[in-house]
Each structure stands twice: as C-alpha cells, then as structure tokens.
Amino acid sequence: MQRRKMIAGNWKMNGLLEDGVMLAQNFANLVKSNGKPQCEFVLCPPATLLFSIKKVVRGKHIAVGAQDVHFAEKGAHTGDISAPMLKNLGCTYVIVGHSERRADHGETDEIVCKKAAAAHNAGLKTIICIGETLAEREAGQAVEVCRQQIAASVPADSIALNTVIAYEPIWAIGTGKIPTPEDVKAVHAAVRSALEKKMGCAEAGKVRILYGGSVKPSNAGELLNLENVDGALVGGASLNAQDFFDIACNGGCY
Ligand code: PGA
Numbered sequence: 001m002q003r004r005k006m007i008a009g010n011w012k013m014n015g016l017l018e019d020g021v022m023l024a025q026n027f028a029n030l031v032k033s034n035g036k037p038q039c040e041f042v043l044c045p046p047a048t049l050l051f052s053i054k055k056v057v058r059g060k061h062i063a064v065g066a067q068d069v070h071f072a073e074k075g076a077h078t079g080d081i082s083a084p085m086l087k088n089l090g091c092t093y094v095i096v097g098h099s100e101r102r103a104d105h106g107e108t109d110e111i112v113c114k115k116a117a118a119a120h121n122a123g124l125k126t127i128i129c130i131g132e133t134l135a136e137r138e139a140g141q142a143v144e145v146c147r148q149q150i151a152a153s154v155p156a157d158s159i160a161l162n163t164v165i166a167y168e169p170i171w172a173i174g175t176g177k178i179p180t181p182e183d184v185k186a187v188h189a190a191v192r193s194a195l196e197k198k199m200g201c202a203e204a205g206k207v208r209i210l211y212g213g214s215v216k217p218s219n220a221g222e223l224l225n226l227e228n229v230d231g232a233l234v235g236g237a238s239l240n241a242q243d244f245f246d247i248a249c250n251g252g253c254y
Helices: 017-032 047-058 083-089 099-104 108-120 134-137 143-154 181-199 217-223 240-252
Strands: 006-012 040-044 062-066 093-098 125-130 162-168 208-212 231-234
Touching: 006 093, 006 208, 006 240, 017 040, 017 047, 017 062, 017 240, 040 093, 040 217, 047 062, 047 083, 083 108, 093 108, 093 134, 108 125, 125 143, 134 143, 143 181, 162 181, 181 208, 181 217, 217 240, 231 240
Parallel strands: 006 040, 006 231, 040 062, 062 093, 093 125, 125 162, 162 208, 208 231
Antiparallel strands: none
C-alpha cells in the first residue's frame, strides 16, 4: 500500500506574528525552490497565527492545521475555538489529543474522540495523537496502551481521508530520546491492526501513521523509512525552516 508521507510541524505555543510569518515564508521558499514534494506538508502554528500563515502558504503545497479544537459547534465556551471556525480560517487539519493537552487540560480519550468527530463533521482532517508514558514503556505496556488509545480516541466515522494518527511516546517529546527502530515498528504495527478492527483492513491500510518525538534531520532518515511509518509530527525542529525541510529531505520526500 502506497501512502503519501506527511511531514507536520507542531509549533506549540511559539511565535509572535512577525517571526511566525517569517518562519512560514522561509519554509515556503525552500519548498518552492525544490519543486513539488512527494510528501504532504502541514504547518500547525498557534491559533493566533493561523490566518496569517494560511495567507503566506496558500497555493504553495503547504497545508495549515490547528493544535486543538473544542467539540461543540458554537456556544458558551469562553476562550475556545470550534471546528467550523478553524475551517473558516482556511485550516485543513487539526491536531487532537496531543499529550501536552491530555496532561495540561485533562483531556481523556473520550474528549479527544468527541473533538475528532466534531472536526470531521466540519470538514477538517485530524491528526490524532497517542503515546505511552515512560512508566508504561518501562512496564512493557506501550503497545497495549497505544492499542487502547486508538480504540477509544478514534471516532467511528474515521476514514483514511479524514484521519492521520501520530504515535508520540511522551518520554521522547522534547527530550532528544527516541525509541529503537524495533519499538517504533512494533507500536506502528499494533496501531495499524487496531485501526483494522475499527474501519476494516482496506481502509486502515490507507491511514497514515506518523512518528513524533525528538525527530531531527539526523534521525529522520532512519525513522521515516521504517515499516508503517508514514511521516513525522515535528515539534522543536519545526521552528527552524531549514531543519524542518531537511527532515523531509532525509525522510525521502524528494
Ligand atoms: P518534539 O515534539 O519534536 O519537540 O519532540 C514533538 C511533538 O510534541 O509533537
């Protein structure tokens, strides 16, 4: 099964207007000077920058995604942003269930699932994040934890066209540590089979499963060529246009 790789940059809570626009512009210039990529690029800036970044990258083979969404369509939810609002701004994607949101905002699998369903309903595609803690990894529970998160976080209406999964071991995020190739392969294979249970083999075979956690230009070649690894969700290294671009190049996107 040929799946188009995705390289997504999660800027997290970084970037004021001027530097965010500059970062997107620098990255768009790199993409432009290297011709049409084989992979799909997605930039996920903070909500405050979505509209401006969309204007910068329009028509340049770069999609824009948000980092979170509320599950309600509208109403009394001060400070929150709905899926139709993100769609209206020009977003194609939204990340849901990132471990930082699960930890900082108490987001459960059930909430993540509702958010993803709301996003799909509004015509957005989701990047649904899962991943084990260090304690779970050390207890040998990583595969089972991820299997359960897929079962509970991925909504019933998910299909390959609207859903991307990101496996991000929590202990690998921002730490410079990465799992062994065997460990990555084992979780990605388990995620694929959990998706098969949910949506059938043919559909699950088309879903992209990204790896995330300390992806850098130096390790992208190895990580992105593993079986069932269909791209990367990149945090820190996506804040540098050249590094983010090099991850795609080393990962086989050109
Ligand atoms: P990192 O973050 O690349 O900085 O480890 C990845 C993520 O949290 O999506």
